[in-house]
Amino acid sequence: MMRLDRRSVTAAVSVVVALSLGVAACERAIAPLRTPTASDLRSYYEYEGDLNIEMSGNVAQVTVVIDRDEYRMGGRVWAMASPYIFLFSPATHQAFEDYTGLGGVRVIVRYPDGSMLARALLERPTLNEVTWQRALNVAGHARNRGTESPGYMRDLVRWGEEHTEFEYNPEHIQLP
Numbered sequence: 001m002m003r004l005d006r007r008s009v010t011a012a013v014s015v016v017v018a019l020s021l022g023v024a025a026c027e028r029a030i031a032p033l034r035t036p037t038a039s040d041l042r043s044y045y046e047y048e049g050d051l052n053i054e055m056s057g058n059v060a061q062v063t064v065v066i067d068r069d070e071y072r073m074g075g076r077v078w079a080m081a082s083p084y085i086f087l088f089s090p091a092t093h094q095a096f097e098d099y100t101g102l103g104g105v106r107v108i109v110r111y112p113d114g115s116m117l118a119r120a121l122l123e124r125p126t127l128n129e130v131t132w133q134r135a136l137n138v139a140g141h142a143r144n145r146g147t148e149s150p151g152y153m154r155d156l157v158r159w160g161e162e163h164t165e166f167e168y169n170p171e172h173i174q175l176p
Contacts, residue, residue, distance in 0.1 A: 034101050035101030036099040045062060056106075057103070063108045066082065079117055083119055083164075106120070
């Protein structure tokens with residue numbers, strides 16, 4: 001008869017737990033990915049102006065048309081922050097939660113003449129639950145307090161630039 005000491009039992013239990021976790025992770029990875037259609041995502045985003053959603057593979061492309069005069073008054077920082085207002089929103093967060101096959105969301109901000117002001121792409125794995133909460137907080141402060149305290153808009157631009165692939169149109173946003 002074989003006698004097991006405490007270390008052997010602990011090691012055996014550790015192996016069984018590790019294998020169980022590995023099997024559970026594999027089962028989760030095998031689950032089918034759900035990719036939305038453009039019409040699926042339309043109800044997520046509320047905007048009084050012109051907003052269009054298209055899918056490019058598994059990336060949602062949200063195009064927003066803004067009034068040039070409104071953003072001109074806000075200046076360079078407001079223009080740079082414009083895609084992040086939509087990107088770091090409960091709508092985007094919920095879309096990632098609901099559609100496991102959604103690989104990213106790209107927001108493109110345009111003027112009525114079609115010229116691009118700014119765009120930013122947020123890929124799915126970029127934010128976790130903790131950083132999503134921070135993103136929603138930063139964007140919420142910018143939306144609610146950005147007019148009286150422009151520092152909130154600058155914080156949003158910094159956060160966006162750290163977590164997305166972005167591009168600003170230098171014709172509309174005079175970069176140094």
